[in-house]
Amino acid sequence: MSTGMMKIGVCGVGTVGMATLNILRGQADSIASRAGRSLSVTHVGARTQYSEHDYGAARVSQDVMDVARDPEVDILVELIGGTGVAFDLIKLAIAEGKHVVTANKALIAEHGNELIALAESAGVQIRFEASVAGGIPIIKTLREAMAANQVSEVAGIINGTGNFILTEMSTKGREFEDVLAEAQALGYAEVDPTFDIDGTDAAHKLVILASLAFGIPLSIDAPFKQGINAITPADLEYAATMGYRVKHLGIARQRAEGIEMRVHPTLIPESKQLASVDGVLNAVMIAGSEVGELVLIGPGAGGAATASSVCADLIDIARQPRSSSLALGTPVASLVAQPTIPNGEIASEWYVRLTAADQPGVMSDITHILAAHDISIESLVQQPPAAGEDQVPIVLLTHLAREAVMNEALQEIMDLEGVQPDSALIRVEGFDH
């Protein structure tokens, strides 16, 4: 079965790129045994500042396009990131008849439909296991292991930086800004952590998961996004008191009317597996018609863990280079778009935190407004005022209500005399199927 050596061009030699080179060199023999042929990096695309690294016998080009044009290269690995150079590079590599492996979630979420269609036409494969949840084989699981299932839901902790921050805030009562600074110092968060904090990174990953799960085209604009920056240590503490943990989740769910896709902080019961996934770990739950619920937990980032997925893609290609790509499980032309359900229309239970004057009538007014909007209260905790304070926190959990209705009700409550402008509104997901 095995045939000649597979020649690999690696573009981008940051943390993941160097880890990929190290694995392909360090595990060369066992990889050759598993792939049925040897995999050799023959060309590296590296900017000047990385020229001092040891690339073995590989040719080194500062212009990454030279790697895509190299007629010797069978598979191009794109680890540059972003949607500029990386996009042009992959298009060129496909046009040159090369297979492509990438860890680039932003690029796949935004331009994946086009790139996969190009790969299909060219008869080459494009694979991107490392683009979602780092070392967790979530794409392979959705695409292959669950191929006989209708998937009804994918939900998970798919941004390690955000989960690290929430875990630190939750377990140590630390403030958001304080933990973010530490995450940057530890190298978990980017120098510009915007995409980690505002949910963009998780939304990119959710777009890819939803396409695989529901057979829909990649839809970069579909997810509703809310970041973790509005979460306070007090909310985490109240949630814990009521038996919940707060996690920043990406959730994609098949409904009769279309697809829910949303990224936001979420209260989940502490008994659920996802609730105990802490720190930089990622975890994804998949619900399938046949298998029921699967949960996969593992490192969502880190050079070696991400490179493990890059190399798994390389080995898959080397095992069956003439297989069709089916990057999203089916040919791109078979994907069927579905409407995205607007976030305002999505019903869930809710966590509401208010601060109100400790005086007669306020609670009555609040519950009256909720009742007028047909929002029923599951539990309500009014804390006693702190010494010297005349304002008290009120925390309540509601039964199912649409977000639009919750927002209307909350606005009316905030307009009440005696209610402070400080409030929190967080979805609760029980994951009870």
Added chain:
Amino acid sequence: MSTGMMKIGVCGVGTVGMATLNILRGQADSIASRAGRSLSVTHVGARTQYSEHDYGAARVSQDVMDVARDPEVDILVELIGGTGVAFDLIKLAIAEGKHVVTANKALIAEHGNELIALAESAGVQIRFEASVAGGIPIIKTLREAMAANQVSEVAGIINGTGNFILTEMSTKGREFEDVLAEAQALGYAEVDPTFDIDGTDAAHKLVILASLAFGIPLSIDAPFKQGINAITPADLEYAATMGYRVKHLGIARQRAEGIEMRVHPTLIPESKQLASVDGVLNAVMIAGSEVGELVLIGPGAGGAATASSVCADLIDIARQPRSSSLALGTPVASLVAQPTIPNGEIASEWYVRLTAADQPGVMSDITHILAAHDISIESLVQQPPAAGEDQVPIVLLTHLAREAVMNEALQEIMDLEGVQPDSALIRVEGFDH
């Protein structure tokens, strides 16, 4: 890429067999889209008593060998179980040039080396994702997703019946025999539950996992086996008090001297993901050189969940029927045997429960014996005697000690005057890498 229809023969139409037929019929269109061709069951091997089932247009044979001989059949699915007829059937199917999919862990663990070698020679594939942990894609994950890793450990809850029994005993304080009877009534446990209870079923699965993890031949006799029947509700309760849960684990670990392979009840810290996997769920942790730790959790049994894995294997074959099998990740000839470390030589921390007379000197004698064997005590709890009792339970956790040494020490302790013959010795695994 897609070509003609793939014709499937299904032998064995019990719970998993019928679920497989239902999925292939009910999901025919989406499976065809994902497989690149349609999959159709054209021949069913079913004993007389199942003749009333609806097999659609499929031919039905009471002699399953007729399915293996049917020249129309491309893939034979073996869901009969056991190592008798199933073994002959698969050998015949391979000789007839058919791919094989099976859920039969006993057969793969015992005869897998031979069957896989036969399949390699015949140029057909043999796949058995459903043989371990039901709907969890643990074989695909080890074989493909972790292909760039050196695996150092696989450990998990791989017998749902046993986990259900331990969970019920632990959460409700019920006795073993009582829960077993319920498990049988619920259909979780077989009419003859011996293999679930004594660890044989888990050992079969562990043999398969260890082969995939470490690149060793399948070695049916390698695992040390201990069942769950000796566990008492009291042990579960003492363990919980000390922050541990008791799970029946299969553990395979790469050591410098060889491979540890063992199936036994184990105390694990309640903070570990595996500790909170309850009921009939299965969970497997894999530690890899690059990815670190992955944990996969899901249904380990049940018709539809197991059939989900059977169908995933069928779709994988249909996608790439000319790919080589690599059932264990590498060709069978590349597997390299390693010594199995005898259980007596394996060191771990230990949970010890004794019952002793509440009189001066006994505790001193016990601790003296432990010290003489170089066994150091991590913590020790002596319970006050129950009203009217003069015997007290003594529970202690030790630091690392080899099993052989523990057994020697325990034997000496049991010979002491004032120590009762009733005792428990259970390994503690912290999973601290």
